[in-house]
Amino acid sequence: MIHDDLGEALALLSEHADVVASRPSDASAPTWAVRRGWDESLLALDDDALALAETDPAGVLARHAHPSLSDAMGRAQRLITRYASQRMASGARDEPHVKARKRAQLEILVEAARERFDDVPRFVDYGAGHGHLTRALLHALEVEAIGIDWTAESVTRARELAGDRGPTFVHADASTESRLLRGGELLVGLHPCGALGDAIVEHAITHRAHVMMVSCCFQKVPGDTRVFLSKAAKGFAVPQHALGLANLAPESFDGSGDAVDKRRRRRDRMALRFALEARGVVLEPGAEARGVNKDRVRHGLDDIATLAFAARRLSPASPEELADATAKADRVHASVARFSLPRSALGRVLEIAIVLDRAQRLEEAGHQVEVTPLFSPRISPRNLGLFARAR
Numbered sequence: 274m275i276h277d278d279l280g281e282a283l284a285l286l287s288e289h290a291d292v293v294a295s296r297p298s299d300a301s302a303p304t305w306a307v308r309r310g311w312d313e314s315l316l317a318l319d320d321d322a323l324a325l326a327e328t329d330p331a332g333v334l335a336r337h338a339h340p341s342l343s344d345a346m347g348r349a350q351r352l353i354t355r356y357a358s359q360r361m362a363s364g365a366r367d368e369p370h371v372k373a374r375k376r377a378q379l380e381i382l383v384e385a386a387r388e389r390f391d392d393v394p395r396f397v398d399y400g401a402g403h404g405h406l407t408r409a410l411l412h413a414l415e416v417e418a419i420g421i422d423w424t425a426e427s428v429t430r431a432r433e434l435a436g437d438r439g440p441t442f443v444h445a446d447a448s449t450e451s452r453l454l455r456g457g458e459l460l461v462g463l464h465p466c467g468a469l470g471d472a473i474v475e476h477a478i479t480h481r482a483h484v485m486m487v488s489c490c491f492q493k494v495p496g497d498t499r500v501f502l503s504k505a506a507k508g509f510a511v512p513q514h515a516l517g518l519a520n521l522a523p524e525s526f527d528g529s530g531d532a533v534d535k536r537r538r539r540r541d542r543m544a545l546r547f548a549l550e551a552r553g554v555v556l557e558p559g560a561e562a563r564g565v566n567k568d569r570v571r572h573g574l575d576d577i578a579t580l581a582f583a584a585r586r587l588s589p590a591s592p593e594e595l596a597d598a599t600a601k602a603d604r605v606h607a608s609v610a611r612f613s614l615p616r617s618a619l620g621r622v623l624e625i626a627i628v629l630d631r632a633q634r635l636e637e638a639g640h641q642v643e644v645t646p647l648f649s650p651r652i653s654p655r656n657l658g659l660f661a662r663a664r
């Protein structure tokens with residue numbers, strides 16, 4: 274299953290490498306869309322279909338589009354559906370300093386660890402952050418527990434929260450720190466950044482350790498490409514700049530699990546860009562929001578324009594300037610949103626491919642592996658659990 278699904282994911286990514294590599298940013302049709310004859314079907318999607326495609330781009334394109342687009346997206350959808358979960362947590366665990374969505378992740382991971390790894394002598398949490406998972410697992414498994422993180426402030430906070438009888442927290446680069454491993458332990462990682470996820474896999478192989486990991490932040494790798502790990506992937510590589518695609522969330526949710534209007538936020542950012550450019554400001558891609566905290570984008574264009582103009586020592590934008598910029602952004606965004614859909618669908622395929630590749634690498638080294646979606650994207654869009662038992 275893992276081998277076959279990895280093969281299908283890599284086939285889809287290879288056939289659409291140009292789609293993965295280039296992000297639509299203006300109203301003109303991308304070369305890859307014109308070359309395949311997809312541009313008109315994409316532009317013809319009505320607003321209702323576009324709204325649905327925000328959460329299910331592969332599903333909508335599989336039904337609506339050009340035959341070869343429909344075929345490719347149908348394949349993507351079948352794969353994505355196999356790795357989808359709508360599971361929510363019961364919310365029983367209550368720690369006031371841990372956010373609700375993190376508590377839900379902990380609850381489900383603790384249950385998964387109890388089911389699969391209740392016999393391990395100890396575990397090591399890679400990229401432990403504030404140690405929420407480390408504490409929760411120690412409580413559940415009652416074995417020796419170590420958390421490693423390379424951010425000093427996180428280690429200090431983790432020690433404070435843990436108190437005297439908690440896990441041991443170590444300040445170190447976990448990707449090179451293997452002195453702590455004796456073999457046979459469980460290596461855990463909840464959203465370990467890109468390269469750290471690969472390091473967990475390699476350490477588990479070297480030390481015949483078990484793995485429980487939910488991967489994340491695939492773009493955080495050194496160098497300009499990520500070369501896949503398994504023999505089955507045969508040196509398949511993805512440019513670093515395209516890896517962020519695997520970290521996209523078709524739909525996102527705020528801390529309390531409410532859906533965020535991403536389309537509106539993107540439109541507002543684009544309008545901000547046009548308003549600044551109309552004043553003669555020259556901007557690198559993505560630079561329009563300099564001076565604006567990411568969370569402020571939800572307050573709307575007036576608010577972010579006030580901050581972004583002030584950060585550049587410009588006089589405030591007038592209502593007319595903002596209205597012109599909004600009208601232009603509405604026109605351009607309508608095309609960009611449609612042209613972005615195939616790439617969004619392939620983003621989840623890329624994420625699945627990376628996680629399956631890690632699993633396949635472990636299987637090739639003799640581990641017994643399982644990849645399963647653990648929770649709803651409402652809890653976190655990075656929800657693919659990789660479990661591996663050393664044999």
Ligand SMILES: C[S@@+](CC[C@H](N)C(=O)[O-])C[C@H]1O[C@@H](n2cnc3c(N)ncnc32)[C@H](O)[C@@H]1O
Binds near residue numbers: 400448462466
């Ligand atoms: C997204 S956070 C997840 C934190 C924690 N596992 C959780 O779920 O709350 C990733 C953490 O990994 C840490 N990290 C990333 N690469 C690391 C490395 N090579 N060695 C140690 N820590 C690392 C970061 O400092 C950060 O605390």
